[in-house]
Amino acid sequence: MFLTITSTIIARISETRERRFTFVKTLTASIAIALRRISVLLAFINTIGLILVFFFQFSNFLDNCYCNASVIGRGMDSYILLYKQGWIATMRNSRIVGTVLAISSTSIYMFFLWLVSPSSAESDYL
Amino acid sequence: MQSVASTIEGTQRVLEKLSGSPTMLARPIADRVRRVSTGGISLSYLLRGSFPGLPSSVNSPSALNIAWMTSSQVRSPSASLPVSSLTHTRSVYMTIGSPALAAYSLALTTLNSRFVYARASRIPHESKTAVARALISLQQIPLELTKDERLLAFIPVGDQWRREIIDRLDRRSTRSIAMASSIAWVIIAFLFTLIDSFVSLDSPDGASEGLSVGILWLWLLCIVIGWLWIPTFTYDELKSALYHANEKAADKAAKKLRQQASMAYNATRVQIRNRLPGRAPNSPIVDPVSQVPEENEKVKEESFQGFGIRAGQKNDQKTNPFINPAHHRSTVSFQVPSESQQDHDRLSVGANPSANQSVTSVPHTVGYSSHPNMDRLLIPLDRYDPLHRDELRLAPIFNYARVFRYKALVDDVFRALDEHAREKEEVSLSRSRLISEIVPLILNRGSGLSLRPLSLGLRRRLCSLPGRSPRCSGRRFLPLFSSVEQPLQPRSSKFSPPQLVWVAVHCLTPSME
Numbered sequence: 247m248f249l250t251i252t253s254t255i256i257a258r259i260s261e262t263r264e265r266r267f268t269f270v271k272t273l274t275a276s277i278a279i280a281l282r283r284i285s286v287l288l289a290f291i292n293t294i295g296l297i298l299v300f301f302f303q304f305s306n307f308l309d310n311c312y313c314n315a316s317v318i319g320r321g322m323d324s325y326i327l328l329y330k331q332g333w334i335a336t337m338r339n340s341r342i343v344g345t346v347l348a349i350s351s352t353s354i355y356m357f358f359l360w361l362v363s364p365s366s367a368e369s370d371y372l
Numbered sequence: 373m374q375s376v377a378s379t380i381e382g383t384q385r386v387l388e389k390l391s392g393s394p395t396m397l398a399r400p401i402a403d404r405v406r407r408v409s410t411g412g413i414s415l416s417y418l419l420r421g422s423f424p425g426l427p428s429s430v431n432s433p434s435a436l437n438i439a440w441m442t443s444s445q446v447r448s449p450s451a452s453l454p455v456s457s458l459t460h461t462r463s464v465y466m467t468i469g470s471p472a473l474a475a476y477s478l479a480l481t482t483l484n485s486r487f488v489y490a491r492a493s494r495i496p497h498e499s500k501t502a503v504a505r506a507l508i509s510l511q512q513i514p515l516e517l518t519k520d521e522r523l524l525a526f527i528p529v530g531d532q533w534r535r536e537i538i539d540r541l542d543r544r545s546t547r548s549i550a551m552a553s554s555i556a557w558v559i560i561a562f563l564f565t566l567i568d569s570f571v572s573l574d575s576p577d578g579a580s581e582g583l584s585v586g587i588l589w590l591w592l593l594c595i596v597i598g599w600l601w602i603p604t605f606t607y608d609e610l611k612s613a614l615y616h617a618n619e620k621a622a623d624k625a626a627k628k629l630r631q632q633a634s635m636a637y638n639a640t641r642v643q644i645r646n647r648l649p650g651r652a653p654n655s656p657i658v659d660p661v662s663q664v665p666e667e668n669e670k671v672k673e674e675s676f677q678g679f680g681i682r683a684g685q686k687n688d689q690k691t692n693p694f695i696n697p698a699h700h701r702s703t704v705s706f707q708v709p710s711e712s713q714q715d716h717d718r719l720s721v722g723a724n725p726s727a728n729q730s731v732t733s734v735p736h737t738v739g740y741s742s743h744p745n746m747d748r749l750l751i752p753l754d755r756y757d758p759l760h761r762d763e764l765r766l767a768p769i770f771n772y773a774r775v776f777r778y779k780a781l782v783d784d785v786f787r788a789l790d791e792h793a794r795e796k797e798e799v800s801l802s803r804s805r806l807i808s809e810i811v812p813l814i815l816n817r818g819s820g821l822s823l824r825p826l827s828l829g830l831r832r833r834l835c836s837l838p839g840r841s842p843r844c845s846g847r848r849f850l851p852l853f854s855s856v857e858q859p860l861q862p863r864s865s866k867f868s869p870p871q872l873v874w875v876a877v878h879c880l881t882p883s884m885e
Binding site for chain 2: 251254257278348349363
């Protein structure tokens, strides 16, 4: 996202310069194009990865010892969680916190949209 | 036992929050909800029945349901994520690959419409609301405003233009009951997943995967609702609306130019040669006004030689249908003395024959224009260089790339409206008005006066003078929010004080006569 936004800004700079600044124009244009292509590539990889992970998860492929111990993330310190009686409360709390965070962030975004969008009353007032 | 009890407790607490009812009531509700959530959705029920070994994430209904919703939203053309066809896969993976970009574009679109209303509120013009609404609906196309001032003057006049756009675009309402119900269904399924994950907290598998997948796709719900909120259109709708509106505007402009031409014709009695492809170049003289409007099939070219200075040499190679047979369509191309030429001729008294060079072509049909930027008010951008590639993609997700151009467009349109409103006030530029506007400018400013505060008509006259400043041609660095490359000429014109005095004197002479 930041790559694309930077790309648009630089592209705009490139196209608003006058024709005689050839060096600046070509330089900014090439930077903008490169940034845009990198961002598109990243988005594409991200999408493919996301879909693949879903496939693996739904097909129970990720439910093995290697993944459950999260070796990639933890390296040598990886461990496998065994259920213990007292941990359920912690799990529940963290789950509640995560859910609340997710829902509140989305609802904050929706509230922002609602706040910002011009109402019909505003257009009538003009 | 302890864990089961604590789970039930937790569930009750959650249900209490959800339903707002006390704990005693919540227990039967919990059972019912569980039954509904597992059995209500046939797909998950089937899966659970037939493949008992599957992980619980599959069995949790809303993960599947949200995923299904996603795919259907993304794929189907009539759905709310505005992807018009399967060829627009790029917008699909841009959306899924970077949700922040999609959210940013959505917010930007909303903020743009707010910006348009705010910009419109500063203008004392009666039709600004309609123009604002038309501009808001046109956010999905990369557009440029025409550089031709004569056409630009038709924005406020073109009632039909706005009506065309607004009517055509208002006809389609994106908010339907089916959409609302499907969104409500997704929300309900998400709630079921939530409850299910808390209820089955103690099971060995845990339902955390279903919950995590559901939460992962939650952003999509926001964005879908947001795009439903803001009306979006397919490219064909926008294009047809623009096309018809432009046709109307071009017709009006042609009518106006015809009037000007006939006025000049009556005034100066110059030669008008009507050339038809079958005829010899020196065909009998025909009055342009009587013949122009109805004959669209004939290839017809009228060259109006301004003020009888020279005949038959004003058309450049591109516009002359006799030189370039590819342009043998029904076009009417005028050579009309524009205001600048009139000024030239008045001031330089016919001494400079090369002064009237401007050719305005007003096409009556599609597909032809010698100067593609001259005949339309709003021009869809079609530069296929890699710099503008994202701007040219028409899915609303790529609104982020159009923001600068769109703001410049809005600014230009409303500036034209503003100038039109001001021009209306002073239909005739009186001498006292000239003095009262120019003299304070000379007195108050140093070198490099900006002509911004002057009205458009006055600026046009000043800039069309022969001895104008070379700085009239443009600014060195354009700010981000200005139109691309060449702004409308008079807007950026600057004069030094002595030049301005000289110009003012010359400007005053015709009005004194």
